[in-house]
Amino acid sequence: MVNELNIDALLPADMAAKAETIGVKKANLDLASMFALAVLAGAFIALGAIFASTVSAGAFVVAMTDGATATVSWPTGLQRLLSGIVFSLGLILVVVGGAELFTGNILIVMAWANGKVRTRLLGLNWLVVYTGNFVGAVATAVLMLWTRQYEFSGGQVGLQALTIANTKSGLEFWQAVALGILCNALVCLAVWLTYSARSTTDKIMAIVPPITAFVTAGFEHSVANMYFIPMAMLIKATAPPTFWEAIHKTPADFANLTWTNFFVRNLIPVTIGNIIGGAVLVGAAYWFIYLRKRPWAG
Numbered sequence: 001m002v003n004e005l006n007i008d009a010l011l012p013a014d015m016a017a018k019a020e021t022i023g024v025k026k027a028n029l030d031l032a033s034m035f036a037l038a039v040l041a042g043a044f045i046a047l048g049a050i051f052a053s054t055v056s057a058g059a060f061v062v063a064m065t066d067g068a069t070a071t072v073s074w075p076t077g078l079q080r081l082l083s084g085i086v087f088s089l090g091l092i093l094v095v096v097g098g099a100e101l102f103t104g105n106i107l108i109v110m111a112w113a114n115g116k117v118r119t120r121l122l123g124l125n126w127l128v129v130y131t132g133n134f135v136g137a138v139a140t141a142v143l144m145l146w147t148r149q150y151e152f153s154g155g156q157v158g159l160q161a162l163t164i165a166n167t168k169s170g171l172e173f174w175q176a177v178a179l180g181i182l183c184n185a186l187v188c189l190a191v192w193l194t195y196s197a198r199s200t201t202d203k204i205m206a207i208v209p210p211i212t213a214f215v216t217a218g219f220e221h222s223v224a225n226m227y228f229i230p231m232a233m234l235i236k237a238t239a240p241p242t243f244w245e246a247i248h249k250t251p252a253d254f255a256n257l258t259w260t261n262f263f264v265r266n267l268i269p270v271t272i273g274n275i276i277g278g279a280v281l282v283g284a285a286y287w288f289i290y291l292r293k294r295p296w297a298g
Helices: 013-027 031-055 075-087 089-098 102-113 119-147 155-166 173-194 200-217 222-238 241-246 259-291
Strands: 060-063 069-072
Touching: 013 102, 013 119, 013 259, 031 075, 031 119, 031 155, 060 200, 075 089, 075 200, 089 102, 089 173, 089 200, 102 119, 102 173, 102 222, 102 259, 119 155, 119 222, 155 222, 155 241, 173 200, 173 259, 222 259
Parallel strands: none
Antiparallel strands: 060 069
16 A cells, blocks of 8 residues: 655644654764754854845945935835845754754753653753854854955945944843843744744745744844854954945944953843743743643543
8 A cells, every 4th residue: 555645734733743853863962963063053043144244234325317326224124124034044054954053952842841851961962052053153253254255345244244243242131131032932933833844945934934033123043143243343353444444433333342242241141031932932832732741631
């Protein structure tokens, strides 16, 4: 008898079972593979950040009827929307290409809550993957500095990178926590939706809307910030005088860009928020609905 081919998307109950199975596999990866895949994920998210900061740089130049030109600023919403669409590249590369991303791996809590993953393995996975993500993102920032891509378009690409990171480094602690919660709720929902997919196209289509939403809304993603802020600090520290002349700014105009602000006002609170958003709002919620033991059932 020939098995019938089923191309329908998985339903939520089956998605929860798949999430548990994937969580067990992730938690039991050997450490060398786990770290290498985490470095890749950090670089992949950095590529999405590069794409987003580049397409949102500068302004429109409009030709006038008399032959002159006028510079018109982007509408903020449109700029954020386009940035979000292209930033989705990062998670697409992680999910389709195969890599270990800290914010997505928060969903391992579904397997942990069901007793399939020990607490030690959960914590070890998060630690190794977070560290690998940091290495991959910062290494990509160093490579991008060598390209001097920040000088493109009369320095507008670099100006946008500096502006984005300066804003991120000036957040209040609890503001950053809240922005991190909402961000990773959407990231984990994107990953959750891919568990319903039967094809690569399904996965890509599931990823783009939630990721676009979090970028457009201005939420905070810890791994993306491992690229955005170090990249801007490298530009601030090493850019030649010609760059600052081109953008009509000085390093003093980006006073928030310090290592202390990076960790204390962004990375630490955003990471806390990312864990809460993914573990509680998505992982625990779907575990409670579909996976928790019901002693009175059946």
